[in-house]
Amino acid sequence: MRAAVRDLSREVAHAGARDPAPRAGRRAAHRQGALEAGQTLLGGGGRPGAGRSSRGRTRLAAAAARRGGRCMTMAALPVIDAAALVAGDPSARRALHAASRDVGTFRLAGMPFRRDAVSLARRLFALDAAARQQLDIARSAHFRGFSVMHNERDWREQIHFARERPARAAGQPWHRLEGPNLWPPDPALRCDVQALLRGAEDIGRLLLASLAQAIGASPDAFGAASDDAYTLLKLIRYHAQPDGGERRRGVAAHCDFSWLTLLFQDDIGGLQVLDRGVRWIDVPAAPELVVVNIGELLQFATWGDLFAAPHRVVNPSRSRERLSVPVFINPPLAHTIRRVGRQPAAPSWPDPAHIHRVLPLAQVADAGVEHLHFGASEWRRKGENIWCAECCAAAPG
Ligand SMILES: O=C(O)CCC(=O)C(=O)O
Numbered sequence: 163m164r165a166a167v168r169d170l171s172r173e174v175a176h177a178g179a180r181d182p183a184p185r186a187g188r189r190a191a192h193r194q195g196a197l198e199a200g201q202t203l204l205g206g207g208g209r210p211g212a213g214r215s216s217r218g219r220t221r222l223a224a225a226a227a228r229r230g231g232r233c234m235t236m237a238a239l240p241v242i243d244a245a246a247l248v249a250g251d252p253s254a255r256r257a258l259h260a261a262s263r264d265v266g267t268f269r270l271a272g273m274p275f276r277r278d279a280v281s282l283a284r285r286l287f288a289l290d291a292a293a294r295q296q297l298d299i300a301r302s303a304h305f306r307g308f309s310v311m312h313n314e315r316d317w318r319e320q321i322h323f324a325r326e327r328p329a330r331a332a333g334q335p336w337h338r339l340e341g342p343n344l345w346p347p348d349p350a351l352r353c354d355v356q357a358l359l360r361g362a363e364d365i366g367r368l369l370l371a372s373l374a375q376a377i378g379a380s381p382d383a384f385g386a387a388s389d390d391a392y393t394l395l396k397l398i399r400y401h402a403q404p405d406g407g408e409r410r411r412g413v414a415a416h417c418d419f420s421w422l423t424l425l426f427q428d429d430i431g432g433l434q435v436l437d438r439g440v441r442w443i444d445v446p447a448a449p450e451l452v453v454v455n456i457g458e459l460l461q462f463a464t465w466g467d468l469f470a471a472p473h474r475v476v477n478p479s480r481s482r483e484r485l486s487v488p489v490f491i492n493p494p495l496a497h498t499i500r501r502v503g504r505q506p507a508a509p510s511w512p513d514p515a516h517i518h519r520v521l522p523l524a525q526v527a528d529a530g531v532e533h534l535h536f537g538a539s540e541w542r543r544k545g546e547n548i549w550c551a552e553c554c555a556a557a558p559g
């Protein structure tokens with residue numbers, strides 16, 4: 163394991179992180195109870211027509227209460243101890259697997275650079291207009307740089323970086339996704355962006371290897387050892403809500419097209435995840451914890467055992483912008499994603515509203531679809547702008 167991950171274990175030890183395993187076990191029981199009891203315990207907010215008969219609800223609520231079940235609250239989002247994962251603790255791996263399967267979102271304790279990520283976003287968005295113009299994504303052949311997104315899905319500004327590589331002369335369309343970044347004039351910013359990418363990749367490797375081991379596969383089943391990953395770093399600024407008007411969403415409900423995503427956020431809040439079709443729950447902004455969302459690629463690779471968490475953002479503030487920094491942990495573009503394990507009898511978790519997904523859920527469950535080429539799929543999403551299987555179905559290819 164690399165230096166950043168070793169540092170991480172020291173951080174966790176200092177932070178005095180608790181052993182997550184018993185906590186996760188209790189949480190899983192609570193969650194199970196809450197889900198089974200449906201709207202009775204959750205106080206509404208589920209799909210219309212999804213409730214059980216009132217006799218059934220009462221019985222299930224009573225059963226949940228007997229097990230100590232109660233409604234899943236924000237505080238119940240699992241917290242995973244990175245130091246225990248570094249140490250190879252099997253109970254931490256089990257907690258990681260349970261969180262990734264039952265919720266699709268968890269928070270990781272002991273990430274050393276959480277504050278740096280948000281302050282880096284602050285420094286980049288403070289660049290003057292001329293410097294920002296230099297970073298305009300329109301100047302990049304490789305989808306890097308600054309863009310203002312005001313469309314049906316996004317209301318925010320963002321800056322994209324990835325690993326610095328030379329552009330390829332010719333080849334597959336997806337080769338265009340790799341190439342040089344657009345860099346701000348201050349070299350310190352460039353160093354800090356690259357350090358953040360490297361550190362996040364170390365954490366990504368740790369999580370991918372731990373998840374693979376937790377499901378009984380080889381540690382490299384999700385390419386955790388790959389040195390050639392297509393890791394994307396996005397720094398985001400959400401506008402404050404306009405005075406008097408209706409609240410505007412920052413990003414609509416979606417899943418990430420990644421193995422998994424590490425998400426650093428400031429103290430404003432506004433991120434919500436969908437607890438398996440039941441209700442939206444707030445993900446509190448906790449300075450010492452980093453949010454991790456399982457992405458569509460792990461969901462595909464595991465036949466839906468690991469759950470790509472639908473999530474969305476509304477900046478709750480009328481006076482302050484919100485800053486966040488997702489790092490999308492991906493395979494190399496040349497990688498073909500193969501299924502791991504056997505096809506399970508996947509439970510169905512119906513969506514309460516439309517969720518933007520790159521892969522249709524039917525494809526995740528389709529035994530006839532054995533693999534997925536990441537570069538080709540990523541090109542379709544980014545290069546051809548087919549960012550949602552449903553919304554963009556009729557879009558020209
Ligand atoms: O800003 C956030 O908290 C989430 C951003 C996000 O989900 C995304 O860009 O994919």
Ligand SMILES: [Fe+2]
Pocket residue numbers: 416417418473
């Ligand atoms: Fe996302």
